[in-house]
Amino acid sequence: MRQAIRPALSWLLALLLLPAWGLTAHAQSQARPEEHVVKRTILALYDRQSEETIRLSRVGSYATMPLHQLGLKVVYHNIRDPLPTPETIPGLRGVVTWFGGEVPEPLAYLRWATALLEQGIPFAVLGDTGTTGAPVEQQDRFLRHLGLEATGDFRLLTYDMALSQGEAGMIGYERAPMRPYPSYTVFRQGDAGATLYLAAKGGEGADHPLVIIGENGGFAGAGYEYYFDPEIVRGRWIIDPFAFFSRIFRVDGLPRPDATTLAGRRIYFSHVDGDGWRNISRVPGFRDRESGATWALFKKAWEPYPDLPVTVAPIAAELDTKYFASADDLELARELFALPHIEAATHTYSHPFVWRFFRHYNAQKEQELEVKAGRAPSTEGNRWDRMMASFNLTPQDRYLISEGTAADEHPVMRAFANVPWSLENEIAGSARQIEEVLPAGKKVALVQWSGDTSPFPKAVRETRAAGMTNMNGGDPRFDPEYPSVLFVSGLAFTGNGIVQPYAQASNENTYTNLWSERYYGLRYLAATLRNTERPRRLKPFNLYYHNYSGEFPESLEAVVSILDLARRSEIAPIEASRYAAIVDGFQSTRIVAIGGQDGGSVWRIENRGALNTIRFDDAAFQAVDFGRSAGVIGQRHYQGSLYVALDPVAKAPVVALAAIDRTDIPPAADRPYLIEARWPLRALQPGAAGAVTAEARGYGTGAFTWRVEPGRSYAIHVLAGEDEVWRGRATADAAGRLAFTVDADGLRWLRLELSPEAAGTSDSAS
Structure with a gap:
């Protein structure tokens, strides 16, 4: 994987x-x-x-x-x-x-790295240092910052070696080192103040550090940082990577932009790539319908779940009558996108498989590949040949991208090569084509990358120029087949000057061997969702699949099983384009410590875009000081972390923390604040005597929990403009939790008014 x-x-x-x-x-x-x-x-x-x-x-x-x-x-x-400078x-x-071996020009690298270390910029070195061929004295200037000293030796045979562990909590995160122990470069501990976590017992009585953190960096030797089996492409961490990086880069106590949580709840979003839009279906009731796979999803997985938004991204060529679209296809699309909880995205115009091929496009080369693959029309412009050659669009087509690994296989570069190539057409042009079937007010806001999901930088910049976000790639899994956080990808690819937000869960391809077996496989997404929620929240709840999941009863049931799991979960559902914008916000967020260096208690959050959660880890005994904060909607303690909800209308909110002495109840405050909600809020305004107003929007019924004065009763009014759409009453419990659910349509921004009632007023929970 x-x-x-x-x-x-x-x-x-x-x-x-x-x-x-x-x-x-x-x-x-x-x-x-x-x-x-x-x-x-x-x-x-x-x-x-x-x-x-x-x-x-x-x-x-x-x-x-x-x-x-x-x-x-x-x-x-x-x-x-050329190595960069800090400037x-x-x-x-x-x-x-x-590194996996020696770096080129190790002396030049050592001079550069040592200069950074001497400026106080720490290094986390995993695997090889890459410099063992350099003179020992040159190595030592670098290594002493990591707590090491070079010897120039290497131990190849380890059959009689013993290991010793130092300070607990770093080694054995997912597995312990096991015999036969890997060969290693022999170092001495060069700084008595360094923290030694794992060492080999040397024959001369001295320990040889294998995992150590020094004054300004740390080292985890090759084979002792993680175990990896290249035969099955599986591995597990030996060190705790979170602790290792946290200690080296000294981030304890710092605010952390968080892209997993919104309004105190785990984010939920779902997105569907359009592959298989016109595919037949074996699901009873849809077998004889054109585009049966999409109809099956529409009627079984989308229409019955209006409380769970889904972003559907057709391939534009399949909604274009110049190529493949029929009147029925267009009618299906219009009916589908008329549903208010379905967001439209684009899966490009012609579905490129190998994006690097199109960085310097060669039409003649592509035509030659098409002919070799037997996909070229027998007559120029023969639409029928082209349609039949690619009608059942599934990952099986990707076997054609194998660069000719078998004598009878030839690569093709995209699904629909009869569409004239243009990058503008793939991005902005595909959005325009799809928007022709959208109801008034809806726009295409997201590009979901196709094929190898590895677009070249100009392609990503094209999405930005067209006013859209972008997503796909990453394919994180954490389950019995991939039993490690090693296989949980980051938020985005940020190389080559671009930000490409990743999907936050793998799709059905990796569970079904590229749609060739185990069509029920997406059910096992539940394991990844569980493992990335506990013991620490690593990912939002993302349900990601393709239109061809409507082909088989078992694949459709797998999608529905995850939708049902989402309904049982405490989530904040949002659109996929909004999630991609949150990841963009993670990248752009700027944090300013006020009145102190890193580790102070007051911070200003700037340039965060759509990101509206800041997290503090190991913060069970800290809480927001609302008197010194601004632009904060609420807070929630979860898994030992403090999640702070920011007001989207606040341009530069200020978060101040104070110490608390209880962790069993929501922290007290001199004003009401949000603990968690299914509908995210904005424009919160505290009023007199405990009153509060805010705007809310979301999917499903609006479940809210606030912290107010314990035992206080509130009247709740929800308005759309001047019209009241819901009213109710609720009373806070002894810990100050005021919980209620708004049974109304929250698809537009509503005004939420909480008004404290006079003592003695009768109340009822609603």
């Missing part, structure tokens, strides 16, 4: 990213003396010669998610490109490396 090896980024890439990073630089130049911009950027080095792409490198695949979880941004740089990467907090 994912392989090990490599990431990229050069000083030129740093210049390309300056528009995004420049915000931080501008903030630093504007910050007052008593303010400090929190640095959030981690530079991830990789070797492109040994690792095929950034996306499949170890830092790109395995290290990025824990770093994102800690609230840090990641940029990548190929070690073979080209504003906000640089640290560097992570995960």
Whole structure:
């Protein structure tokens, strides 16, 4: 599913990213003396010669998610490109490396790395240091920051080796080191103050550090940071990556932009790629219908779940009468998108399989590939031949992308090569085509990447220019087949100067061996959803699949099983385009510590876009100080973390924390605040004597829990303009929890009014 090896980024890439990073630089130049911009950027080095792409490198695949979880941004740089300076990467907090051998020009690299370390920029070194061929004295200037000292030795045979563990809590996160122990480079502990977590017992009585954290960095040796079996492409962490990176980059106590939670609840979103729009279905009742797979989903998975929004992304060529669309196809699309909880996206116009081919498009080359694959029309412009060649569009077509691994296979680059290629047409043009079947007021807001989901930078920039967000790739899984957070991808791909938000769950392809078996496989998404929620929330609740999931009864039932799970879960449902915008906000967020350095108690949150949750970890005994805060809607303690809900209308909210002495009840405050809600809020206004108003919008019924004065009764009024759409009463419990559910249509912004009642007024929960 994912392989090990490599990431990229050069000083030129740093210049390309300056528009995004420049915000931080501008903030630093504007910050007052008593303010400090929190640095959030981690530079991830990789070797492109040994690792095929950034996306499949170890830092790109395995290290990025824990770093994102800690609230840090990641940029990548190929070690073979000119090394960047901190000035080209504003906000640089640290560097992570995960080399598989010697770096080119190790002396030049050591000088560069040591200069950064001496400026206080820590290094997290996993695997090889990449510098063992350099003179020992040059290595030691670098290694002493990690708590190490070079010996120049290497231990190949480990059959008689014993391990010793130091401070607890770092080793054995998902598995312990097991015999036969890997060979290792022999280091000595070079700093008595360094924290040693794992060592090999040396024959001379001295321990050889294998995992250690020093004054300004840390090291986890190759084979002792994680276990990986290349035969089955599976692995598990040996070190705790969250603790390892947190301690090295010193992020304890810092606010963390959070893309998993909204209004105190786990985010839910669902998106559907349009592959299989016109496919036949074997589901009873839909077998004889044109586009039966889509009809089956429409009637069984979409229409019956108006409380769960779904973003559906057709391939535009299948809604274009110049190519494949029939009148029935267009009518189906109009009926589908008329449902208010269905958002429209685009899965491109012609469904490219291999995006890199189109970076420098060659029409003649594509035609040759089509002829070899037997897909070229027998007569120029023969629409019928083309349609029959690709009618049942499923992942099976992707076997044709194997670059000719079998004598009778030939690669094709996209599903519908009779559509003239143009990048503008694939992005903005596909949106225009799909919008022809949308009801008034709806627009296409999201591009869902097709094929290998690895668009070249210009393609991603084209989505931004067209005013859309973008998503796909990543394919995270965490279940018995992929039993590790190693296979939980980060929030986005951020290499090559772009931000490409990833899907936050894998689709049915990885569960069904590319739609060739186990058509019920998407049921096992439930395991990933469970494992990425406990013991720590790593991901939102994302249901991601294709139109061809309507082909078989068991595949359709698998989709419905996850929808039913969502209904049983405490979630905040939103549209997929909104989630992609939240990930964009994670990247752009700027945090300013007020009145102190990192670890202070007051922060201003800027440039956060659609992101409206800030998380503090290990914060059970901390709470929002509403008297010193601004633009904060509410707070909730969960899993030892404090989730702070920000008001979307607040441009630069301020979050101040104070100590509390109880963790069993919601913290007291001098004003009502939101604990959690299914409908996210905005424009909250506290009133006199405990009154509060806000605007709310969401899917399903509006469940809310507020913290108010214990035992206080409230009248609740919900208005659409001047019209009252719901009213009720509720009384807070002894801990101050005021819970009620608004039974009304929340698809438009409604005004929520909470008015405290006089003592003695009769009340009833509604």
